[in-house]
Amino acid sequence: MSLTTTLYTALSGLQANQSALRVVSNNVANVNTIGYTRKIADPQSRVIAGQGAGVQLGAIHRNVDAALAAEVRSTTTSLKGLELKQQFFERMQDMFGSLGSNSSVGTMITDFSNRLSGLTANPESVSLRLDAVASGVRLTERFNAMSRDTQQLRYEADRQIADAIEAVNTDLTNIQDLNDQITQAKLRNLPTGDLEDQRDLALSRISEKMQISTFTRENGEITVFTSGGRTLLDGQPQFLSHAAASGLQAAVTYPGGIDGIHLGGNDITADFRSGSIAAAIELRDRTLPALTAQTNQLAAALRDEINRIHNQGTGLPAATTLTGSRPQTGTAASYAGPVTVALTNPDGTVAFSGTLPAPATLDAAGFAAALNTALAALDPGASASVSGGTVTVNGGSYGAVVSGGTIDPGGGQPSTNLSDFLHLNDFFVGNDATGADLAGVLAVRSDIRADPSLLSRGELRQDSGGGDYVGAGDHSVLDRIVAKFNAQIDFTAVGGLPSAGTTLAGYAANILAANATAAAAIDHDVDFTTTMQQELDSRMSAQSGVNMDEELANMVVLQNAYAASARVVTVATEMFDILVSLGR
Numbered sequence: 001m002s003l004t005t006t007l008y009t010a011l012s013g014l015q016a017n018q019s020a021l022r023v024v025s026n027n028v029a030n031v032n033t034i035g036y037t038r039k040i041a042d043p044q045s046r047v048i049a050g051q052g053a054g055v056q057l058g059a060i061h062r063n064v065d066a067a068l069a070a071e072v073r074s075t076t077t078s079l080k081g082l083e084l085k086q087q088f089f090e091r092m093q094d095m096f097g098s099l100g101s102n103s104s105v106g107t108m109i110t111d112f113s114n115r116l117s118g119l120t121a122n123p124e125s126v127s128l129r130l131d132a133v134a135s136g137v138r139l140t141e142r143f144n145a146m147s148r149d150t151q152q153l154r155y156e157a158d159r160q161i162a163d164a165i166e167a168v169n170t171d172l173t174n175i176q177d178l179n180d181q182i183t184q185a186k187l188r189n190l191p192t193g194d195l196e197d198q199r200d201l202a203l204s205r206i207s208e209k210m211q212i213s214t215f216t217r218e219n220g221e222i223t224v225f226t227s228g229g230r231t232l233l234d235g236q237p238q239f240l241s242h243a244a245a246s247g248l249q250a251a252v253t254y255p256g257g258i259d260g261i262h263l264g265g266n267d268i269t270a271d272f273r274s275g276s277i278a279a280a281i282e283l284r285d286r287t288l289p290a291l292t293a294q295t296n297q298l299a300a301a302l303r304d305e306i307n308r309i310h311n312q313g314t315g316l317p318a319a320t321t322l323t324g325s326r327p328q329t330g331t332a333a334s335y336a337g338p339v340t341v342a343l344t345n346p347d348g349t350v351a352f353s354g355t356l357p358a359p360a361t362l363d364a365a366g367f368a369a370a371l372n373t374a375l376a377a378l379d380p381g382a383s384a385s386v387s388g389g390t391v392t393v394n395g396g397s398y399g400a401v402v403s404g405g406t407i408d409p410g411g412g413q414p415s416t417n418l419s420d421f422l423h424l425n426d427f428f429v430g431n432d433a434t435g436a437d438l439a440g441v442l443a444v445r446s447d448i449r450a451d452p453s454l455l456s457r458g459e460l461r462q463d464s465g466g467g468d469y470v471g472a473g474d475h476s477v478l479d480r481i482v483a484k485f486n487a488q489i490d491f492t493a494v495g496g497l498p499s500a501g502t503t504l505a506g507y508a509a510n511i512l513a514a515n516a517t518a519a520a521a522i523d524h525d526v527d528f529t530t531t532m533q534q535e536l537d538s539r540m541s542a543q544s545g546v547n548m549d550e551e552l553a554n555m556v557v558l559q560n561a562y563a564a565s566a567r568v569v570t571v572a573t574e575m576f577d578i579l580v581s582l583g584r
Contacts, residue, residue, distance in 0.1 A: 318399025
């Protein structure tokens with residue numbers, strides 16, 4: 001081997017080791033950089049004209065297991081979806097209260113029942129009436145808050161979808177830019193490891209939001225597909241779109257009132273099965289509407305069961321005007337008397353009373369006409385009218401009491417009294433025209449809130465002489481209302497809760513228990529998936545991450561190799577000097 005060849009061979013060692021040291025130092029510098037993978041420089045023997053001519057570095061590559069990386073992304077997709085559900089369930093627990101807490105709707109139903117029970121012992125107590133009505137108001141406000149908070153959560157879930165889609169579109173654009181840079185670098189035989197790391201980070205961010213699959217072409221370009229096989233990126237990104245709702249109500253649902261997620265003109269909402277977008281869709285369209293349906297059924301049972309009894313009695317003094325709390329648009333299947341119509345004095349004595357004749361028609365207008373005829377016969381100042389199915393009874397200068405009668409509303413609804421059929425003396429008012437969210441509009445009747453003496457305590461009775469009166473100490477209606485809170489009520493299966501025969505407070509407890517059970521299951525799934533994610537991350541790091549000890553050891557080896565090559569250069573130079581001196 002000539003001295004010239006020796007010198008060039010040593011110089012190649014210097015250059016190769018210098019480049020390898022640069023790769024190792026870059027690894028060490030990025031040991032804590034998220035998404036960075038260890039770069040490896042492969043030394044190769046350099047051969048010129050069949051003779052060894054030193055060393056050169058091959059391609060600088062990443063040591064990444066593509067199958068393991070895909071598994072990490074898949075687990076990330078599942079975990080991020082579960083974590084979003086966990087966040088929402090924690091907020092649901094905070095807003096609706098836990099079992100037994102003072103803020104839970106079940107506890108507030110029990111409190112209302114207890115205050116009514118205390119009033120039965122002294123129905124003339126002003127303070128006890130105030131407490132009972134105030135407890136009912138707090139209960140309805142709790143229902144209103146549950147409805148409002150549930151719809152707010154649905155709105156926030158929809159916003160999460162819109163924000164996630166915007167982020168996915170941004171990352172698709174970034175990936176395409178990186179694809180272009182990687183393909184150009186490969187054409188120039190330049191290293192692409194750092195660019196591929198950036199692209200993997202963008203893919204990981206997308207996988208947090210939705211499940212994807214990828215394919216890498218020979219030129220280094222990557223294509224991205226949805227879990228359903230729809231193209232998100234292939235030469236050009238295909239953007240997702242979703243118009244976020246400006247606000248949500250219970251009756252606004254997907255499909256229909258809520259925009260879907262579109263790709264290439266197609267609604268692909270149903271394709272999302274994992275990731276934060278899928279979790280938000282499930283929360284918005286299934287989990288939270290199920291909770292709304294459950295609270296709606298509880299609110300309807302509370303309103304209708306208590307009103308049915310409240311309409312059997314009257315306050316003392318009786319209200320001078322009774323107006324239906326909601327239109328009665330149906331037709332009663334049957335009507336049986338007797339119905340007593342009475343005009344009462346403030347002390348409960350009856351000034352005038354009469355019997356309601358059978359109306360010509362069994363709808364609200366027919367009953368209003370029959371009531372008007374009966375009242376006109378009792379006192380010229382009294383009357384009844386109807387507007388849009390809502391009946392109003394005006395006692396003039398007297399209190400008005402409508403008592404008795406048996407009405408079969410039909411449609412599987414239980415028989416009730418005439419006052420309840422027309423909703424004349426309801427305690428709870430509110431009607432959601434959509435039928436989807438009564439809890440959002442439930443309230444205590446405004447005149448009862450203003451004057452708790454209008455709370456029904458007793459009922460119209462007859463004395464020994466056959467005269468009608470309302471007794472000051474009568475608490476018979478209150479007793480029946482209190483008993484209703486302890487009665488078994490049949491609740492149908494709705495929102496994932498099975499049918500049940502239980503009390504009002506018991507069904508409220510069932511709602512919270514189901515929510516707590518679902519939250520606990522999600523917590524368990526998050527813990528399990530987190531452990532799996534950590535294990536996969538550990539395996540990924542062991543294979544692709546930077547090991548500081550290993551890199552420092554490599555650095556020592558390369559430094560020694562560099563020093564050895566430098567020594568060869570020195571020796572070759574000295575030998576050149578000797579040869580030159582000999583030539584002189």
